[in-house]
Amino acid sequence: MPAILPVTLLSGLPGAGKTTLLRHLRNQSDGQRIGLIVNELRSVDIDAATGAAPDDVLVCLSPHDMQAAAAHFAQADFDALVVEPSGFSEPTGMVETFRTGLGQHARFDTLVTVLDAWNFYRDYFSRDTVAQRMASLGVPAGNDQRTVIDVLLDQVEFADVIVLNKCDLVNDQQRGILLGMLRALNPRADLIEATHGRVAAASVLGTGRFDPDATARSAGWMQLMRGSPVPETPAFGIRSFTWQARRPFHPMRFAQLIHEKWRGVLRSKGYFWLASRNGHIGEWEQGGAISRLRSGGHWWCFTREEEWPQEAGHLAHIRSRWDETWGDRRQELVFIGMGMDEAALKRRFDECLLTDEEMGFGESAWANLTDPLPAWHEDHDEGGHGDHPGDAPGPGRH
Structure with missing residues (x-):
């Protein structure tokens, strides 16, 4: 058991492939015990998709819940935690909400964003509000007036690792354009190309990539404002x-x-x-x-x-x-x-x-x-x- 459990925050819009990625992480864990924390009740059925035992999944709705969950997984000899918030959660808000809640048992280690290569343009140029998108998915929508692009940009620009999933659905030129866009939007992030959510566990767990200052300044526009160039294609x-x-x-x-x-x-x-x-x-x-x-x-x-x-x-x-x-x-x-x-x-x-x-x-x-x-x-x-x-x-x- 590590002295302090590394926490991976897994973000991405609905349909990006987070559940599939989690399934592969657990299947290739090589004896590592990976705990999963979700922050919405309807995500508990994730354990049916991943084959996780019930005690591998906990629901946390507050920083206090998060601290209790971190203590539970640490004491139960888990090796890593993955936090999967709702698809429209913004990493900046999640880190701010839960950072104090992690307590002495865990630390944010890697902020991972999963993107859908085929639908990225649709989402990037959408004028939908979150409420409208949720309603189109048949999910109770409430009145969330954030736009999909607001959420997507936060997920892209405030990430340590970006997984470009469903690369099999785009051709080489399309993939090259997407990778070029993402490098410009977040020059600091590691970019991983994936199909069906298959990524190496070491690329998203225990990477040590999260740094409160560096991650917060990783957006390409912020680097330009500071006088630093961003990658061009x-x-x-x-x-x-x-x-x-x-x-x-x-x-x-x-x-x-x-x-x-x-x-x-x-x-x-x-x-x-x-x-x-x-x-x-x-x-x-x-x-x-x-x-x-x-x-x-x-x-x-x-x-x-x-x-x-x-x-x-x-x-x-x-x-x-x-x-x-x-x-x-x-x-x-x-x-x-x-x-x-x-x-x-x-x-x-x-x-x-x-x-x-x-x-x-x-x-x-x-x-x-x-x-x-x-x-x-x-x-x-x-x-x-x-x-x-x-x-x-x-x-x-x-």
């Missing part, structure tokens, strides 16, 4: 770029831009500066067909310096982006995509900036510019930005 036109500027957007022109289709853009994220809301940070996020803009608080230049964070790293970060005229106000957006026209996209964003004449009106006049964008307190979804790679080869607050 020139053969399929998968690449990334950053766009920056030191003057604000005209609200009318920016509003028009976000309703246009950005050909080839799979993921975009960052901060923007809107002339009509001069003191507020705008946050932009887009994945697939869904995009959002919201307030990110106030720019530091509108905050008294004694209220700034005093930790040296934070101060250095603020000052590294400081401009003598505009402080930290800026445009800083990153893009990941396939077949993007970087020059055309940058030109469109440049056209949304205030002209020299408009800059000359002064900041007080900017507040009177016509602003059709929703109020900051609203989470506003837009559509039509990401471009399905069907145009290229591919399967159906500071």
